[in-house]
């Protein structure tokens with residue numbers, strides 16, 4: 001597909017294009033950053049770039065000229081289909097770890113010339129799952145890699161790698177994608193309509209994987225639940241009613257009975273959705289441009305709610321939601337966090 005078709009991560013794409021053009025690409029790289037932002041896609045495009053039969057010229061910002069993979073030649077297509085003999089992707093098996101045997105095999109192969117392409121690219125996705133024995137088996141190759149091979153280690157948890165492995169691979173840090181970039185990906189690659197794409201992207205925390213999850217029925221439910229909570233709290237009710245709204249956040253009420261509690265991740269997603277509603281309320285209450293609403297399909301409901309939620313209240317509530325999400329990611333008790341939060345909205 002080529003670097004030019006990747007959405008977001010422009011500085012990283014530039015860095016890679018330049019390194020390939022100048023022949024300064026290190027023999028091993030460590031791609032780190034949040035899950036679901038496109039690290040593996042970039043690694044595969046790098047493999048295309050190194051093996052493309054019809055390298056194209058890609059112009060960046062009108063000044064720097066770098067090569068790019070064409071995405072259509074035989075080599076590019078075989079890489080995209082996962083059948084190129086010299087592009088090897090290793091990932092955790094059913095056991096959840098990458099065993100030493102898998103690494104010994106590629107290390108053995110790396111000693112030889114590529115079969116069909118110019119460079120062999122070994123992509124280890126989920127490198128933090130390499131058992132220590134496997135990491136040690138990699139070490140010597142990373143120290144003295146065969147010049148025709150490039151190792152790309154991918155992980156969202158680099159701190160779990162052995163320091164010896166980490167220190168040998170220059171790290172490229174990926175950030176989260178912007179909301180607009182995620183929405184763009186959802187529309188172009190996953191057939192979302194623009195409104196649904198923006199709604200999912202707005203609460204995805206920069207990750208396409210989260211946005212895809214959010215585009216699911218879970219998200220619809222989470223948004224309904226978050227809206228119910230805002231309605232319940234609209235009139236600044238008494239303590240008890242507030243705690244009731246907390247139960248709604250924690251799992252929803254079915255027939256007056258608390259249904260199964262949400263997992264921590266699901267609760268975090270639900271709070272992020274609540275955050276997007278509050279941000280939208282802020283926008284509506286300040287008379288901002290409605291076209292930027294993340295939940296534009298709920299505009300009527302938001303306009304209704306804004307009578308109870310002025311700019312100050314939404315601002316404070318949004319900050320509290322952020323604090324609650326932080327606390328949950330640090331493993332605070334879901335119930336304690338939610339009980340605190342519903343007092344702050």
Ligand SMILES: [Zn+2]
Nearest residue numbers: 052070073076
């Ligand atoms: Zn090509």
